[in-house]
Amino acid sequence: MHTFLEETIQYLTKKHGSLSQLTIILPSKRAGGFLLNHLKNQALHTSFAPKIISIETFIETVSDLNIIDPTALLFKSYETYLTLDSIPEKESFDTYSSWATSLLGDFNEIDRYLLDTHSFFNYLNDIQDLNHWYLREDKTPLIEKYLAFWNSLQEFYKTLKDTLLKDHQGYQGLVYRKAAEDISHYMEANKATKHVFIGFNALNTAEQHILQELLELDHNEVIWDTDSYFFEDATHSASLFLRDYKNNWKYYQKNSFTSVASNFIKPKAFSFVGVQKNIGQVKYVGNLLATYTKEQLAHTAIILADENLLLPLLHSLPENVDQVNITMGVALKTMPFATFFEILFSVKAKPAGSYYYKDVQSILSHPFISNTMASAGAMLAQIKKENITHSTQEYLLSISDPKDHEILKLLFQDWAQDSGMAISCCNTLLQRASSRNLSAIEEVSVSHLQEVFLKIAALNDSYTYLTTLKTVQLLYRELIANTTLDFKGEAYQGLQIMGVLESRVLDFKNIIMTSVNEGTLPSGKSNASFITYDLKKQYNLPSFSEKDAIYTYHFTHLLQRVETATLLYNTHTEGLNTGEKSRFLLQLEVAKHPNHTITHTTVSPKITMGQKTLARIEKTPKILERLQEIASGSFSPSSLTSYIRNPIDFYFQKVLRIKEHQEVEETVAASTLGTIVHDTLEVLYTPFVSKVLSVGNLESIYPKIAAQVTTQFIK
Template sequence: MKSFLSEVSQAIYSKHQDNLANVILVLPSKRAATILRNEFLKTVKITSISPVIYSIEEFIEELANLKLVGNIHLLFEFYNLYKQLTPSDQQEDFYSFISWAQTLVQDFNEIDRYLIPPESFFTHLFNIKELDQFHWTNSEDKTDLQKNYLKLWKKMHLYYGKLNEYLSDQGLAYQGALYKQAHENCQQYLQNNATLKHYFIGFNALNTAEQNMFQAFLETGNTTVYWDLDKTFLDQEDHDAGLFLRKYKNTWPYYKTNKFEYISENYKSEKNIEIIGTPKNVGQTKYIGHILEDNQLEASKTAIVLSNESLLTPLLSSLPDSIDIANITSGFPLALTPIGSFFETLLEVWENKSEGTWYYKDLISVLTNPVAQVILNHRNKEVEDLLSAINKDNEVYVTDQQLGHITELNLLFPRQKKLLMSQVIENCLAIIIQLRDRYKIDENALFLEYLFGCYQVFNQLQQFNNTYGSITDIRSLRKVYSATVQLQTVDFKGEPVQGLQIMGMLESRNLDFQSVIISSVNEGILPAGKTHNSFIPLDLKVAFGLPTFKEKDAIYSYHFYRLLQRAKNIYIIYNTEPNSLEGGEKSRLIHQLTMLPQQAHNIVEKIATARIENEKTQLLSIEKDSMLLQSLKNVAQKGFSPTSLTTYIRNPLDFYSRSILGIKEVEEVEETIAANTLGTIVHDTLEFFYKPLEGQFLKLEHLKDMRSKVDEKVRNFFSKTYTSVEKLQGKNLISYHIAKRYIENFLKFEENRLKQGKKIQIIHIEQNIKAEIPVSSLDFKVYLKGKVDRVEMVDQCIQIIDYKTGKAVIKNLEIIGWQDIIEDATYNKAFQILCYALLIHKQTGLNSFKAGIISFKNLQAGVLPFATKDKNGNGAVKEHIIDQEVLDLFSHALEKLIVEIFDKNQNLQEKEIELYG
């Protein structure tokens, strides 16, 4: 089956083969123009002068005799004009201006392309907004806010007129103004070029300026318009794909007596159509790779059309090895490249700088960025030292002085208190130069291409800002940069007529393929839905004939069905992921396709999911070889701590990592103080207060003295352990006051105990004890070590106390079976208490005392005592005394645990992760 452009080239050549030089061809896109030129190469058999081929944008510029102004250039010009038209005390900064100016320019484009009389239009718009505002307040007395609100609408006509005049004086115009001027120049152009034959090829939705010009050209009798549509859609009165062409056929005077050229009947031919739903966006690209691999499609006759062009990167990673040539018609957005996003991050970090300090997360995000590491590659040691110092000193905000004087860091983190925008842009350009030199050494051609794109952006911004001086802060620079890189693309080099074709929906205009794969055919993407990025209300658009979402949906419908017209193998893929911003509901175009099938269409619907093998999780197991056993003996010689043994009970693999390999958690900045850090501060403060009282009876005078020093000491230990109290804010400031409150509540708890008549003697505070644990089956010594928070005598009874800043409850300290205590991590607090009791027993020989926990979150419960329940678990609790019987039973259980640890026939077996109270 011949393609549309092939048929058109042959038809034109057959009419003008003797005089192609007098033929002008106009197409919707540069891509279509390139393909048509290639079709002429195939068609023309003798040496001949080529016809002139324009894209519509190029042809409009030719007619208008003006140059299209770039979007960013336009914003600078507009802002310069805005400042001239606005009193200085009412002017917005560039950042605020951009927020509404971009939308306003889009509306100006629409107004001009559709030849709307501006004075009447803007008068209606202002009256509507004034009426809306009046109903809002139901009052004729307007506030300053309301008056300012109306000023924009009142000045729109002024901005419109002055902007057109201002640009025209420089030989420039925005797109809509180009169309309007081209429309005005049309008759003069036709008079000057009466001998030329014009062909307009493959158009669909025309704005008013285009419609008038096309009809003017047709009336000369020397112009032909070739429409690219199937008769099926033209004849169906309610089919959106033919909405515009039916209108032109029925309303243009020319077609009352002349043929409507080039209506094909290919859609009804035999087609294999697969409609595939698959979850996630990346899942779609993976399935496209599966289609290409399994169906052996001829690559040069196949197109992948990306309705969502952000899927380009995962698609390229999903192409099978059999695809050796691919041509990507749309460039890759510079904003999605590593270099483009790096400068976005850098500008955001510079914007966030406050009073000579850098937020540590901002600092780390730059220093750990792969692009920054290319610059800092010979400074790795200094950067590592800097990051370590930030983590060690818990620096949430890092000063310029702490960054040192590394030249490269001066580029990445400018030290000036107030940066001029010229300096910021020059800084970015200097970074680009350094990166260029490094990438040249590595011969990294792709990243050099990305760099060149960013260089063009910053060079352009530098030129515009030097001319206009509009960017006065980093916030504005970042916004303009973001808008620019979104529009800038890194173009791929390829042969447009060879290999697999990968394109966006607009690039597919006028092109035909044997096999077509269309992705993201979901509502909200294809068609885009009721998006409304405009200041113009819907009813006003309808009244003045401006396009609404109805016309935009019809454009998407046309492009979709035009792709299907001549294709034989069609694969339509949509995202099935529920509640997705980009998917979840299949497009109405799919429903229409399945509800109105053609007789020769073989339509198959299916759901595709990734092949997942549900493998059972294998828990790790480490065999105890001679080296591991020796490491265990070394730990035993130094002494097992209660924490290390409870870690073993919870998960032997964690015990192996921490106690044998010595792997510690990565030290990171605590932006919000961690629970263990708060516990350390409370422990250190109480140690300072109580350590001098060892051997003494606690008195109310002691507590009074302590209370007078709480603020000072908590402040000191907070600064020592975490950070300076003066730097605290938010949750950390609350944590500081919580630490104070914990200490104050504890001292009040102590005071109540004394007032109740209890005699409390402080025996030991934060005492480190190490004692041997006899294990008869082992031929080496095993030690237990621990730091006991407090040992006191209360009314002639020794009591061991363990402080907990977290929540603890009585059930964690009551045990029933002694085997449970070495197998179930639920009893870890009871296990620790018994370890401390055994250590005190080994050190002092005492064999009768109590032990418990003081929970700072549960102080009203007093000392939570250790206890043993009887074996039937009926709730009867023994005395809370830890006597020789209890110590012997625990020693026996502890010995069994240690024997298990050293049993070479029993591997260190990972346990399922569980949560314990």
């Protein structure tokens, strides 16, 4: 099998001879690494490599702008928001950040598709006015405020744009718009440079403009990665965008649309496997890989449509997988140490003074703390024993080892809604953790968390409105969601594990894809936007149908040159998962090519049915001795009931003295109330054992009942 990148190198070498004068632009840095590796493998002699960059790097070069960090953009946009005269009542940063991400995403889309912003925002304002036309005479202050927000969007956009450009920064869409505006200047300065764009599909309007301008110079070129099976089918969405470029680009009115291969119709074996639950999928993958030879593993890629399966998959890899390259990172937010600070912030957000026992339990039992504090387990046991529902810092210090007092003070001191104190305490906790013996992944987690809190501290110093714990928590959540832990390995050897987007322009002989379910592949509709569907259609912005076409392209691209493909889907119906296989699998079935074979398998866990036997415990002399000991006291009604209903329970609880798991009781449980009544009656009636009760005896007991019940409650 020849990959697309190998074929591209052969084509370029034949056309240009030496590739050192070329600037090659690819969809991602990962694709550039694979291209360079193929160049090394095909090189017959020492030569200079071409300049290989990602499209994002190229766009930054053309625009002379740097793409701003999403968190920095959020703060910078809030500063802009505060300056807007058209919005008299400003919202707090906490409230602003809850909707600003969607708005900034819309600004990004508007710029990527080069919309006339004046026309667009006026249209958007008119829609809102029409929606509220019946309130023209008696608009409430809330409606007035709502409409003022929509009327301010154009001013907001323009002010933010000017502020960012002044600092030579921009969000991705703004950088693309600036590059589209400046492409003629770039071409003038780089007339002799030969640009080759490789493996692109869904281009935004800015990218289309840039590529069409560059194609006006004959030495620039675009090499597409598509297959005639999809490209020539006018109804197939896999080549929706490429057919549009062929029909509408001025360049293709004079030049042929080349680089359309015919690989999909070659013999292929597809296996559709239905497996219950996500964990079942990764276990099946592990069993399948165990049957592969080393040669097969070297030409195999596992594609995770749901990237949350990465860690379970790594734990399921068999022993014969000795080389693996993971092109995707693990989100820091999924790491146990990262979840600890989420718990801590949630606890600290509650009123100070005392701590609910479940909050104390969640903090002290977390691995981040339990592995540091020697007395954590003993403290939790003491809280359960004393049935303490709310604990103060003083109480927690009193039941702990003095060696743990410092860390307890950090955890349970009153932060008084002081963001600076919160950040300082978290940094100190991380410093203490870094001095312990940690596993490799824990060390990396601590290191990244320290970087996160350093960023928060820097933002806290730079901006005055980062004042509440809620703001710090929101910022923390965003930073850990955008931070990944990267794996190190042999990049181009052994088994490859990647997400769908990382597979662009890459080809493999064998692929195993998980979570090929409707709602995951494609991902379904998303409404995180202020722009309505009809407005998107009016201005040719991508909607869910275009996004589905992108997923279709990625899926079919993976199958173009493959020889065997194992496609797994989750059959379990739970929550948002319908257990429905993806439409892509149904398309392969309905439009099955004669050279393709499709097998269907449904896998379920292997359940071993053991023969049930009656449990028997011989009454040894020791057991009989213990029974005599119990009988010498007394049998409670509950113990006799236990013996009759289930003698095994009686044996464990009474003979072996194995107690049930003890929990803190917030309200008196029925069993506890029964014990209190039983013990109270026993104390009150003991003085009258072997006597005939009289009215006077009962009257003497009555005044003692309240005090004795209180005594038993305290016990």
